[in-house]
Amino acid sequence: MPALEPVEGWRVVATPSALDGARWNGDDVDVLRIAPDEALALGATGVEIDDPDAIVEPEAGFSVAMLDVDDWHGVVDHIDWPLPEEPTVLAQGKVAGVPARIVLGEPTLLVVQAAYANELRSRLGW
Amino acid sequence: MTDAPAEVAGRIVVDGRPIEFADGDSVAVAIVRTGEVPGHGGCLCLAGDCGNCLAEVDGVAYVRTCQVAARPGTVVVRHPAGGKPQLPVVDWRDLTLMPVGSKIAVRRTEADVAVIGGGSSGQSAVEAARSAGRDVLLLDARDGSEVVGIYPGPSIVARDPGGMLHVRADEIVVATGSVEIQPACPGSDLGGIVTAGAAERLEAAGVDLGRVVHVGRELLRFEGDAGRVSAVVTVGMDATETTTPCETAVVDLGRAPRDVLARMSRAEGVSAVGPAAEDQPLPAPPRDGVVCPCMGTTVDDLEAAWDQGYTDLELLKRASWAGLGPCQGGACLPHVRSWIAARTSGPPPAPFTARPAARQITLAEAAADVAIDAFRRTPLHDEHLTLGARMDRFGGWWRPWHYGDAVAEYWAVREGVSVGDVSTLGKLVVSGPDVVEALERIYPCHVADIKPGRSRYALLLNERGHVMDDGMILRDAETRFTLTFTSGGAANAEMWLRDWIQTWGLRVHVMDRTMSLAAINVTGPLVKTLLARLGLEDAPRFLGHIRAEIAGVPCHVMRLSFTGETAFELHHPLDGSVALWRALMDAGRDLGVRPHGLQALFGLRLEKGHVIVGMDTELDTTPRRLGMDWAVRMEKPAFIGRASLERTAKLDDSRRWVGFSMDGEAPTEGSPIRSVENGEIIGNVTGSWTSPLLRKALMLGWQRRTPFADRVEIDGREAVVTPTPFYDPEGHRARA
């Protein structure tokens, strides 16, 4: 069973251009651009950003599963909306009825708010 | 014509009796092989079109046995003759479909073009699409892909041997071909009648049909013996009748479009081709006998309904029931149209529409892999369970309703110290050069004068001046605020703010922290003692807020009060929540700390007269009606709802929400409030609580008649309107 575990990172809301130029601290950072003006940087330890009004907060409210190809097949069966075809693109929608974010790749990241993690685990039979 | 299969592939059980079947047999063919009929007579098509082979198969009633492959051990039970199946019986020891439908797989697939039907028109459609370089999916019922319906999208839902199939396509082509027209004449409900196509199938399966008579449009009626056909009566050009004895009658009355899917396919991107889309000559108008085998509608029924004025195809269908059965008019529609054309001496009416399901599925199959109502848990969920909480769903979250003794929880708050999980509160951070402007327009209170480190209670109003939500405005810095909302209203409040900020084009960033931060409300007269032990030396004064580490957990400490006692809300990252909660419980042990649930909280707030939006409010609740005009600053030039409030302020108002008290136990929430003069119902109780401290029943509720009464009747007792707060009206304890 894939592990769906809490992760830490930074969350930033800023002007889109400032976010484009953000410099993320940390070794292994996955930046999810969840809106034009919002990014969730998993694994980041800090950020420099060129927007004096940016909201920059440490974020511990998400859980992430890293999915290999087999795991992913088990998840796809519970998605009833079209996924993007290009890899590494962020997709947002419901997985088994739970609001989720997906970064396709190797591995694929499945990201949910921690409040939903338990519900998602039980729905996916994890 | 009883006929054991040459090579037995297995046995199925029909009405408790095993029968043998040959490889490739459907359940219907296996039954016909024994010389019996799968249903209770009527012409068999063996193509999935009619309703004459319906039976219960493996616990599911109304299954077309011609569409189910016979497998060893398949259990078939015929529907009661002339009656209906009993409701399914649930084996309560084995609810294997728990949760509903989870054992049924759903496959989801996409195609440029989905073609329904693999006959010649379907194959042409497939080839045309493929040669245009398009990705094609073919769904053929003969391969077990039974289409339930075509839906907007367009999309298709089908059942296939692997489970359920959900298909999205750019284009859907209905190429379902044509059906054989069923006979509609006296005796057509006898057994032993098959269509020409069915006869071919049976012969190919090696079934001996006995003495066969082929009959076409010269058919007049069937004669029978013990429910089976014994002869076919035909009429010649010269009106002479000929009776031909037989054991099986094979009927060829021509074909009609197989158009159930075409008739429901009003979705964009759907087309019908081939015979499914082509008009065919209608059969001769039926003169007698059963027209609709599914519902048993006869020609006499059509006549009777027509004579009573039900002279529109749709009215006739509903009055006579012809076409309302499982085959959706597949069998009867050509006959009914022909009958109407003859009756009116006019053209036949257009066919009636069809609706899903074209091929039926069970509720479990429909519900397969459905996922609704994702309930949220706070990081303290397991702590609550450990402490014996009864969890309840509230505002989309699991929350502790009580921990076994709501009154003890109440006393802990009033006299000692208590912790409550308020992680579910809505929390937004807003920031930007226009943030004050935006909040001044959104909220009915002043915002600009809130100093950094201070906060203010605020109502959220809609354009009609009605209360949508409430919460706190906390100023973090010149251009940055934290806003809180109710648990149930948080999602709507977030959309509301984002919509308005975008509409106004203001430079404000919004970050939703609702599920990113947990929050613990620590409240009671001993709260400062407890928090000091965990590192909070300089507690903020009432309505102040600071950042501080408590038990090593970074917290946004907000000094407010919903309970009426000194209270601090500690907002903190989820990963520190369990540690913080345990630290509070441990450090407060000698202070008698205990957690409180929603039930105690509702009593505590009631003593303070605090409103709970959604529980106390209605769709037309203005601040004035709540007695909360103090939360609205009409001197502000503009805020959402202001124009409406200005207008409605001039109306005589007949609604107000007030406190009531009386001796004895609290009445049930929702109790009617009556006039003491005439007993008329003048309102209802929205909150009710037997105050352990004040030792009487306290209530909040609505009066909806003027003049407003000072004394009312609730629960058969007299209650008096009482100013709120009932408890500590000066608010000394919250500020202490």
Place this chain on the structure above:
Amino acid sequence: MVSEHIASLQPIAWHEPRDSYDVVIIGGGGHGLSTAYYLATRHGITNVAVVEVDYIASGNTGRNTTIIRSNYAIPEAIRFYDHSRQLYAGLEAETGAAIFHRVKGHVWIAHTEMGMRTERGRVLMNQAMGVDTELLGPADVKRLVPQVDLTGAGRYAVLGASHHVPAATARHDRVAWAFASGASSRGVHLIQHRPVTGLLRDGDRVVGVETAAGPIRAGVVLSAVGGWVSQVAAMARIRLPVRTHPLHAFVTNDFEQGLDKIVASTELACYVSQTERGQMLIGAEFDSQPSFSRLSSFDALRSYAYKISALLPFLRSMRILRTWAGLCDISADFSPIMGETGVDGFLITTGWGTWGFKAIPAGGEAMAELIATGRTPGLIAPFGLDRFRHDLAMADQASAGTR
């Protein structure tokens, strides 16, 4: 041999349309037909035409889930719907028509403390208004509805319910036909397949309707339209506080009778009853997205197939015969809008939400009285359009809607 159910059909009379009537009713659904019936029977007004875009009862009336109940939470609604319930109970005797009226009782199940709070309040308010509704614990629910899974599929445990004893069901198109028969036999004209395309005006007053087949003049025009009421009101230059949302429903095949009660759940937002033919008739909440589409939605079907079978697991192995959708006119406070509109000669009955079946007799009776006397009956006075101007919502969220 004529089947029993057909032998009980009452005749509907069809007349050659005239070009002028005392009253023209737009919309040949339940409310339009019942208004015509009560005009004819209670007030002797028969120079009336009901103008229908399709065939009679083709809209929401014929799509109904046919529950008749008065277990609302505010006195005005309880009074109105209970009067309607009583008219229904006497309708077969009054009209001689078989409408397959059956008293069954309505069990409204709660799964949360807040749900129980709602049901307790409903019971007390109903009893205070003389309406027979009682509170049930889980064991009582199981006794009345033995098929219920008290664990709610392990997810929606049953905490209790309210039981509205006199709740009933009736056959939807039989109800429409009973009124159509009674009205048309007294001379009311039923004009099918005649879309209304505009209103005739004389100054500020509405004096008839424009139709695809020519104008029809009228002393009074009543809109009893379902689904497209905003468009009809716009012809009278009225903007209604109404939004149109689709609602879906479905039935299974016919089974022997076995589910005695009407079973509903607020949290699950679905309900089921067994029809006189033996089908399980299942409905749910209206779509949150406004739309005029009457196409069935599989997403709706699967979610309420799930919900209702979580409560009643025997439904899982039943097959779905047919699904359909209709349009709901949802007013700003989820309650109906009846009466005068501020435009002379133009009255309205709308806001029937999830198809308005239970209100058909009382709504029609009251609108007929208003037309005949020019005075708004007290029973419907709280439901006037002007309540929105006076900021007096008939707010009863816990009872309105589909449930």
